[in-house]
Amino acid sequence: MQLTKDEEKSLSGEFGETMASAYRILLSIGAATDAEKLVPIKWAHISGVNYNTIGDAGVEFLEEFSQNTKTAVKTTINPMGFDRGKVAATNVSQSFIEQQMKIVKSFESIGASPSFTCIPYEIFDIPPKGTVVSFAESNAAIYSNSVLGLFTNKESSLSALASSITGKAPYSGLRIEEIRHPKVTIKSNIKLQTELDYGLLGYFAGNQIKDDCVALDGISENADMIKTKSLSAAMGTSGTCGMFARKEYGLRQDVVSFDQGEMNKIRDELNTSESGDIIVLGSPQLGISELKFLTDQIRYKKFSKRCLIFCARKTYWQAEQIGLTGKIERAGSEFMCDSCACLTPLVSKADVDSVITNSVKGAYYLGHSNRVGVALKDLKTIIKEYSN
């Protein structure tokens, strides 16, 4: 990879060991993705903030890394492990809280925005199409490439961190226009209706496609954010593909079919329980449109099971202003801000055997990492079956 003189100096340690290590990360991913050079980015979104995901090794790494360094561009961060406003009411251990707060402190000290969200695209102003960014958190990278027209690779926690303090990222993969045209189309032979259907298609696509970008035939022209978000999150869970496009007409493409059989197979793999002890919503975190939908559906009813809703604090405040939170809380659900359903320490085998969720991504990580059973149902069905 061609480096400028300044980049060479940074790599050799002239601007400190942290900067050198950030450049080593960029060089390694540049080599992996065959980049010729580094390009400036406008925004970095960093994952690996929840102590449950990065552990003590991550805590130590970030403490060391954050000394004497600052972000070079706008930087937002993923959810942490619990709601900062409800520490006393949760069952999170003291040592978890201490380690988590060290992580928060490291990010604060480099000047990252304490956003604690995995849906930065619903929380912050979106830059113009074509803007180069560096987004870890796979759902955010895929959604931003596919729906918002931002240019990012599916970054890792470490590469987005390196981009945040250098302001640069390799010019490779989905940052190059030609790569953003898919070679393979997945044709859905099923009429996709709910957000769960979109999630199952996404999981299939991630599993099948080794390219950076895939075309999807059969997704509705006016699929709303709830559906495209579910699709993005599931696709990020099962593979490396970082972007979906609507079917591109006129191009010769290989076609892979998505039939009822494939859909059932994925559902059977992830749906490990008929029902659950609690309802868990928010992997990715719920945004305003989902909270509005939920409010409409749950009107005049009460959940028959405990229902946890994960969202960003800013979303909660917005929802509060337009009168949604009261209605949702009266229906018997609890909000957890700053955190997300995926690998939350709030759901563990010690407390529950199984959970009910509408998220394919949530089902995967709650099953694999939290080790609980999962009943996978779309949101309308969840409300129909578990409220009265």
Next chain:
Amino acid sequence: MVTKQAINFLAMVDVTKGVIKDKNHELFEKSINGLILVLPNAIGSSVGAYTIYSLRLNGTSPIAVVCTNNADITLSSGCAISNIPLVDKLDEMIASNLRSGLTISVDSDQEKVSIQTV
């Protein structure tokens, strides 16, 4: 240790033991600790990079990683900060001859993998 299935490091690896804990993966209950791990690439969570670093600090990491496909960003950044040598885009002739248990040498500077003959 050779696998044809990609690995989601965050969800599938027990970092205290360096063992694959996903019962649906073909390496279920197999150790990658102290071995050369040969896999297509990593998939899924961006946080997998920290999982690799955790393995390293716990002394349970592979000693080198070989990707038969292009290495992905999660795996390459994780190996970079963990000082774990990584070679990717493996020649198909070599890839098709790799089996768990063989002795191989990995040279990440030359980007070469060779099978040792006894």
